[in-house]
Amino acid sequence: MVATFSPGGATTLATASGANFGWVRSLPLLAGISFGLALMAVAAAGGLGSLILAAPSLQLAMKLVGALYLLWLAWQIAKRGKPGNAAVNEKPASFLTGIWMLLQNPKGWAMTLSAAASFASLTPGPASLALLLSLVFGVSCMCSLALWCGAGLALSRQLKSERQWRFLNMLLGALLAVSIVPIWL
DSSP, X not given: OHHHHSOSHHHHHHHHHHHHHHHXXXXXXXXXXXXXXXXXXXXXXXXXXXXXXXXXXXXXXXXXHHHHHHHHHHHHHHTOOSTTSSOXXXXXXXXXXXXXXXXXXXXXXXXXXXXXXHHGGGSSSHHHHHHHHHHHHHHHHXXXXXXXXXXXXXXXXXXXXXXXXXXXXXXXXXXXXXXXXXXXX
């Protein structure tokens, strides 16, 4: 639970979405990220994580694609202004965007792999471990993202000017871009 509440790319994205689009319009993104983490937990419990760790070229490809995608998302956030002033086609990130972003997230893989290794002895087999981890990570993630999204929404109620909105969005975009650094460490 602690790992899902700590700041990172997903929490920054949830905060930015809450600030710019509100709670209801952010729900598909939050659900996608939570579902993505639950899927990742199932994969880790089933041994897929070990395969990824054993293939350095696959790890590098995931890092590159993930970093580029997060930079693109950071740019999308940073260039926004005050809600309502944006282009008509501006929409919050989708359910599939949330899943895609999470599956590229090394922090998510590290969390789920360590949990699978740590708690494997508590269950009779991989299927029950997968069920346990997917439920715990999915629910914890949704709670965490709801809190971060709510923080973004609360913050947005304090912002009045275009300048304040630009600053917030540039800051959130920069934080999302900085969240890439641990990928390469």
